[in-house]
Amino acid sequence: MISASNDINEETLLSLNQQGHEIDTFGVGTHLVTCQAQPALGCVYKMVELDGTPRIKLSQDVTKVTIPGKKEAYRLIGHDGTPLLDLLIQSGEERPRPGRRILCRHPFDEAKRAYVTPSEVIPLHDVVWDGKAAPLPSMEEVRRRVFDQIAATREDHRRALNPTPYKVSVSATLYEFIHGLWLQEAPITEIS
Known part of the structure; x- marks a missing residue:
């Protein structure tokens, strides 16, 4: 050995x-x-809703702008079984369905948009604790699930050197909501 x-x-x-x-x-x-590349946990809590009222954090750096309000997340799967992208929609909005075309938009770049017709739609949010204990999967089940998800992911997303970023899009309804709230909350410059 x-x-x-x-x-x-x-x-x-x-x-x-x-x-x-x-x-x-x-x-x-x-x-x-210890992760030598990042020895401290780079994490910040960003509020998106307070007492049922959506909140947005504005910034000149668009990557720091939050996506406001309560949302649902879905993984859209292509005909070959690989994940195409994850889609955020507003809570209560009509869910994406297999075989049905949906407009998917970049949250902040208006030119980045695409119609996607998924062959499968996987909800990413599960209520695992609703006042009751939820049964936990075995370590073997967790391990199998992780390996299955890694295997289903495209190689260009998995590669160590220059991986392709995985897309997370928003629905057209959520896109309009984000930008409407942004305009409502952003200060207006006064010139005299």
Whole structure:
């Protein structure tokens, strides 16, 4: 048995796999416990609704603008079984259905839009705790689900070097709502 250790990280593993090796086991310690690329959790809570009233955070950096209000999320699957994109809709809006064309829009770039006709629609939000305990899947079921989802994802999304970003779109109704609220909340410059 051949074992390798000493500061093994994701880049080292990818490089060894590309070169070909006969290593049976890897000892990954420090890089498993602490993500060297981002040792602190880069996370910020952004409110999107307060007491039933949608809220939007505005910013000159469009990537920091929030998508306001309560939403539902769906994964749209293509005819070959691979995920095409995830779609956010307003809560209560008509859900996307297999075989039915839907306009999918980039949340902030008006030129980026496409009609999508999914062969399958998977809801991404499940109520797992509604005042009652929910049965948890076994570790093997979780593992199988993760491997199945990775296998169904296109290779260009999975590659380590320059992966294609996975698309998350909004419905036409949600797009109009976002931009209407944006205009309502954005300050108007006064020139004199």
